[in-house]
Amino acid sequence: MTDTDTDTGTTAAAVATDLQDERLRRRTGVKGALAGGLDRIRGGDLGLVPVILGLVVIAIVFQSLNQNFLSSANLGNLLMESVPVGMISLGLVCVLLTGQIDLSVGSVSGLSSAITAVLFVNQGMSPWLAVAAAVAGGAIIGLVYSQVFIRFGVPSFVITLAGLLAFMGVQLKVLGKDGSINLPFDSGLVRFAQLDFVPGWLSYVFVVAIAAGLFGTGWLGARERRLAKLSATSTAVLAARSVAVLIGFGAVVWYLDRGRGIGWMFVLFVVLALLLNYALTRTGWGKSVYAVGGNVEAARRAGINVNAIYTSVFVLGTSLAAAGGVLAAARLAAANQSSGGGDVNLNAIAAVVIGGTSLFGGRGSAFSALLGILVIQSISSGLTLLNLDSAYRFTVTGVVLLLAVMLDSVARKSRASHGRA
Amino acid sequence: MRQPAAEAPEAGTRGVLSLRGISKTFGAVAALADIDLDVSAGEVLALVGDNGAGKSTLVKVLSGVHAPTAGTITFQDEQVTISSPAVAQRLGIATVYQDLALCENLNVIENLFLGQEIRPTRLNSVAMEVRSWELLRQLSAKLPTLRIPIASLSGGQRQTVAIARSLLGDPKVVVLDEPTAALGVAQTAEVLNLVERLRDNGHAVIMISHSMPDVRAVADTVAVLRLGRNNGVFPVRDVSNEDIIAAITGATDNVVTRRAERSGGAAPGTKSDTVPGGDTPPGEDDPS
């Protein structure tokens, strides 16, 4: 960048359109960007900071209790293990953003596991057709939910609570007498969920691509803003960010590659999270989702088809829950009566909330599913390493969930006093 | 975005919007009964009336929030059914609601373009930000930044945002429900300027206000609602404030005249600037 003035807006004539108000404090360069971030956090706009800090604390605690926690093998396994429920959480993010909830995601994922196994193993269908059928089944469930919600105005809490029970029943029926179906170990599905890892060189290519992509889109965006006489992130900040990503992710990949590396299933999860993030932040649909969660009536008066938005999030929620169920079956190489049962449902919901998506709608991000499930899975993995059974896992996860919600409430108060909604 | 009707109306000559026999009941309450109303391109119609007279209800009928119980709406010579806000938007009826209807969790730009984003599959945030600044500067908005959620704005700033919102996409009819209620002196003047500009550009404007000076400053016609019914339509030039107030309150001997007599016998319209029921006299708010 030759013209640094437009970056910083130092000369009066060159002050960017959006920086002209004299009450604005000017911040420049890498330091300024950091200071701005700190300000936001103090104002209660915590974003993903608490969950990242939480992960660090968990890592330190468990590593000090058991040397194996941070081993490449354990971390690689942990990432793979978090995908099925993480997938469910991804769909839940959308539902929670509109201020609704889906309590049946566990049952829907269990039903989807059963459908996949029955169609694939018992009926001899192609596995990919079986998967498509299971996900389509999930989508239909979401469609039914949204119609009941829209037409009869039944609270989503109740609709999906009914769904939780109903689909648990359907799952048992689908599985039939034996109650358990094993998937063949040599099937592509099981291999994908257990054995397919990204070759080392390709993981580094991914890291470089991510860092370059981040810099490229940032730079193009900044140039467009400068041309429009708006303030823009300076190239130095963009470069610093990309270098940080390059080093950080590069180190992670290097470390994981000493074990089995990164599974393709985890890559799929991250790609879906990125896609959802794009849809939520960069499309009209995404803005509508946030608007409906913030103020339905205002959204309706703005001409948004509110019913279509509700339908889309419920369908997305149950479809991704079904996809999560498929992956869970693949990972376990079996579908049985307890698929999708136990703590799956609550873990999926807890992950989203721990990740910082508000239960009250209108606030959150796709990455909350990714980071939240990592917290839950880390706790679970750490306790397993310590030979502590699920009794401890339930309790610790419960406490963490409560902490996350408490933090959200404190942040909300702080936002109110700092005028950030 | 918009799919407007055929040709642009000639200013001031024909009705853009006519209501005939509009009624609206909420349970046992008849909020509107048999309302007739006409507004032409290039005309500013002030809609006045006491609190609860049904002004906002009428606005909501026009903007598709409430369906009328009875009556017909004619828009540009065609009978229309405004079944939803999206329909009103498509016809070219833009509304600033009394309660503003903004999303507190979204920032100013997102609120301005809500439901009418530029390039919805890959948001053009730069174009939207530039246009937002343009619109808001035009209204003398005093906003330090547009990237903060609406919740952090003052009441008047929010109102300015709501007004700016209604101007996106060149509407045919702009309906303003108490647009200046929370505004400072400069911002009120800008809104009045804006109303005049809209009129000069051939838009039809329906403005609800409790402020007589504002009404007299910009309106061509005053329509009075009283208890949900029409209570007279006057050309502003030929009518005194007393007559309007009498129509609003329903009697020449009313609380406003009696109060004026007590405090020195001056004519009520010259003494009191605000119509009864006006909850925020102009200029009282600190210009934010």
Ligand SMILES: Nc1ncnc2c1ncn2[C@@H]1O[C@H](COP(=O)(O)OP(=O)(O)OP(=O)(O)O)[C@@H](O)[C@H]1O
């Ligand atoms: N959603 C509703 N449900 C029931 N009654 C309503 C509803 N909306 C308005 N009303 C009633 O309709 C009548 C007219 O209300 P409206 O809001 O139109 O008054 P207004 O003329 O805008 O008054 P103001 O000057 O106070 O804004 C009131 O008696 C009110 O109680």
Ligand SMILES: [Mg+2]
């Ligand atoms: Mg009103």
